[in-house]
Each structure stands twice: as structure tokens, then as C-alpha cells.
Amino acid sequence: MDPQTAVAVAHESVLAYKALGAGIAVIALAGVGLGMGSIFSAMVTTVGRNPSARDVVFPIGILGFALTEAVALFALLIAFLILFT
Amino acid sequence: MSGRELSLAAEAAPKIDALGQFELHGALGAIGRSVNFTNSNLMMILASALLLATMYYGAKPQAIIPGRLQALAEMAYSGIMDMAVGAIGPEGKKYFPFVFTLFFFVFLGNVLGLLPYSFTYTSHIAVTGGLAVMVIVIVTLVALRIHGLKFFGYFFPEGAPKLLAPLIIPVEVISYLSRPVSLSIRLFANMVAGHVMFEVFGSFILILAGAGVVTGAFGILPLALTVILQGFELLVAALQAYVFAVLTCIYLHDAVHLH
Numbered sequence: 013m014d015p016q017t018a019v020a021v022a023h024e025s026v027l028a029y030k031a032l033g034a035g036i037a038v039i040a041l042a043g044v045g046l047g048m049g050s051i052f053s054a055m056v057t058t059v060g061r062n063p064s065a066r067d068v069v070f071p072i073g074i075l076g077f078a079l080t081e082a083v084a085l086f087a088l089l090i091a092f093l094i095l096f097t
Numbered sequence: 098m099s100g101r102e103l104s105l106a107a108e109a110a111p112k113i114d115a116l117g118q119f120e121l122h123g124a125l126g127a128i129g130r131s132v133n134f135t136n137s138n139l140m141m142i143l144a145s146a147l148l149l150a151t152m153y154y155g156a157k158p159q160a161i162i163p164g165r166l167q168a169l170a171e172m173a174y175s176g177i178m179d180m181a182v183g184a185i186g187p188e189g190k191k192y193f194p195f196v197f198t199l200f201f202f203v204f205l206g207n208v209l210g211l212l213p214y215s216f217t218y219t220s221h222i223a224v225t226g227g228l229a230v231m232v233i234v235i236v237t238l239v240a241l242r243i244h245g246l247k248f249f250g251y252f253f254p255e256g257a258p259k260l261l262a263p264l265i266i267p268v269e270v271i272s273y274l275s276r277p278v279s280l281s282i283r284l285f286a287n288m289v290a291g292h293v294m295f296e297v298f299g300s301f302i303l304i305l306a307g308a309g310v311v312t313g314a315f316g317i318l319p320l321a322l323t324v325i326l327q328g329f330e331l332l333v334a335a336l337q338a339y340v341f342a343v344l345t346c347i348y349l350h351d352a353v354h355l356h
Binding site: 074077078079082086089 | 116282283287290336337339340343
């Protein structure tokens with residue numbers, strides 16, 4: 013194609029590339045899912061071995077869950093930034 | 098299909114406006130618009146008034162056996178006091194008012210946004226960024242006041258070999274400066290993600306209903322999902338406020354004890 017059509021096609025495809033970029037950005041959520049499962053698996057194992065430890069372990073587990081979810085939302089934020097700006 | 102037909106087809110498909118709900122509008126009519134008093138400011142004033150009223154009328158009876166409102170105020174007080182003293186140590190009592198205000202400002206901001214037609218002021222990076230910067234500045238000032246210039250020894254852990262100092266110190270400084278960034282983005286992204294999901298699932302219901310009666314009956318599925326999501330967002334609202342406050346307490350612990 014001539015350069016003018018190529019530029020026009022490139023302009024039109026920006027949305028497609030944005031969608032692609034946003035999709036790639038959320039691959040990071042695989043690691044987050046792994047981490048979340050790990051936190052709760054440790055918590056369940058601890059409570060299983062020592063039920064009286066529940067009140068000690070639970071707040072730390074919930075804090076860990078929230079911090080891991082923050083990383084997931086960093087990835088989501090990048091995806092939003094790519095898509096909408 | 099030609100490009101024109103494709104773009105016409107894209108125009109015909111319903112678009113979901115996910116981020117329009119976070120726009121600020123003038124509140125309180127013409128007077129509000131003239132001074133740029135927005136719906137965000139209105140919700141902040143509402144949250145502060147709610148908190149002040151609860152604590153004032155909760156503390157007023159001063160009965161030995163508390164009624165419901167007094168019990169609520171006492172539970173709020175003792176909950177945050179236990180968190181602050183548990184995370185910071187006995188000196189935590191001094192920082193209790195700051196942590197209490199921070200926790201309930203964020204909590205009420207998150208929760209008030211779940212009501213229909215209201216606005217979540219913590220869904221703006223300006224608000225959460227401001228809160229996070231305030232936290233880091235206060236924590237640094239507390240550390241400087243208590244420890245003086247020895248505060249800069251915080252960035253070089255004692256047991257580490259001196260040769261690694263050019264490596265360790267920049268890493269420690271960067272991780273210290275990344276605290277307000279992560280604090281603000283965690284809260285802001287949680288709130289934005291929750292409300293975007295509300296908008297998207299709500300739009301699904303409307304899109305299904307718009308496509309006919311039979312597909313409209315399937316709209317019960319996104320409706321059920323939205324109801325469950327509402328419950329989940331309530332949990333996230335409380336949890337994110339708790340995490341913000343707990344991390345502030347942990348940073349204060351670092352400031353007061355220098356590791």
C-alpha cells in the first residue's frame with residue numbers, strides 16, 4: 013500500500029494494539045493467583061495442625077491477602093492505563 | 098467488509114462506559130459549581146459528619162452497660178487502639194487519633210460509595226495519593242523528631258557488610274519511597290476495579306434486556322452476580338481500610354523503633 017493508506021491503517025489499528033497490550037498486561041495475574049492460593053494454603057495448614065492458632069494467624073493471613081491483591085490491581089491499573097489513555 | 102462497514106458495525110454495538118462514573122460534577126447547585134464544590138467533597142463532608150456524630154452521640158451516655166450506639170463507639174475505639182498498640186508498641190497511644198481518623202475516613206469513603214447514586218471519593222488517585230503522602234511525611238517527621246539524624250541509619254541495616262553499602266542504600270531508599278506509591282495505588286485501584294465491575298455487570302443486564310424478552314430473562318444471571326459482587330465489595334471496602342491503617346501502624350513502628 014502507499015504510505016498514506018499505511019498511516020491510516022496504523023491509526024485505525026491503535027485500538028487493536030491497545031486491546032492486545034491490555035490483554036498481555038493481565039497475564040501477571042497468574043502469579044498473583046498462585047500467591048493467593050499459597051497464603052490461604054499456609055493458613056489452612058496452620059489452623060489444621062493447631063486450631064488454637066487461628067486468632068493469631070488470621071489477621072496476618074488477611075493482611076497478606078490484601079497486599080497480594082494490591083499487586084493484582086497494579087497489573088489491572090496498567091491494563092486500564094493502556095486501554096483508556 | 099470494507100473499513101467503513103466495520104466501523105459502522107462497531108458503532109452499532111452497545112458501548113459500556115466504564116470510567117464515566119468517576120467524573121466530578123458540581124454539587125449543591127449553582128453556589129457549589131461557582132466554588133468547584135464537587136460530589137467528592139460532599140461525600141467527604143458526609144463521611145466526616147457521620148463519624149463525628151457517631152462518636153459524639155456514642156460517647157455521650159457514658160453508661161457502665163453500654164447501649165447499642167455507645168457499644169459501637171467503644172468497639173471502634175478499642176479495635177483501633179488494639180491495632181495501633183499491637184503494631185507500634187506501648188507508644189502507639191500517641192498516634193491513635195491519627196490512625197483512627199485515617200482508618201475511618203478511608204472506611205467511610207469506601208463504604209459510602211456502595212450506596213446507589215453516591216460517589217466513592219477514595220476512587221480518585223488524588224485523594225488516596227494525598228492520604229499516602231501525608232502518612233509518609235508524618236512517619237518521616239516522627240522518625241526525625243525521635244531519632245534525629247540517626248534516622249538515616251535506617252537505610253543501612255547493621256549486620257550488613259560495609260562493602261555492599263552502595264548497593265543496599267539505594268535499594269532501601271527506593272523501597273522506602275515506594276511506600277506511598279503502593280499505599281495509594283492499592284486503595285485507588287481496588288475501588289476503581291470494584292466500581293468498574295459494577296458498571297460492566299449492570300450494563301450486561303441492560304444489554305441483555307435490550308436484545309429481547311427471552312434474552313432479558315437471562316438477565317437474572319448478571320443480576321445475581323452483581324448482588325454477590327456488592328457483598329464482596331463491602332468486604333473489600335473494610336479490608337482496604339484496615340490494610341491502609343495497619344500499614345500506617347507498621348510504618349510508624351519502623352519510625353519509632355528504627356527496625
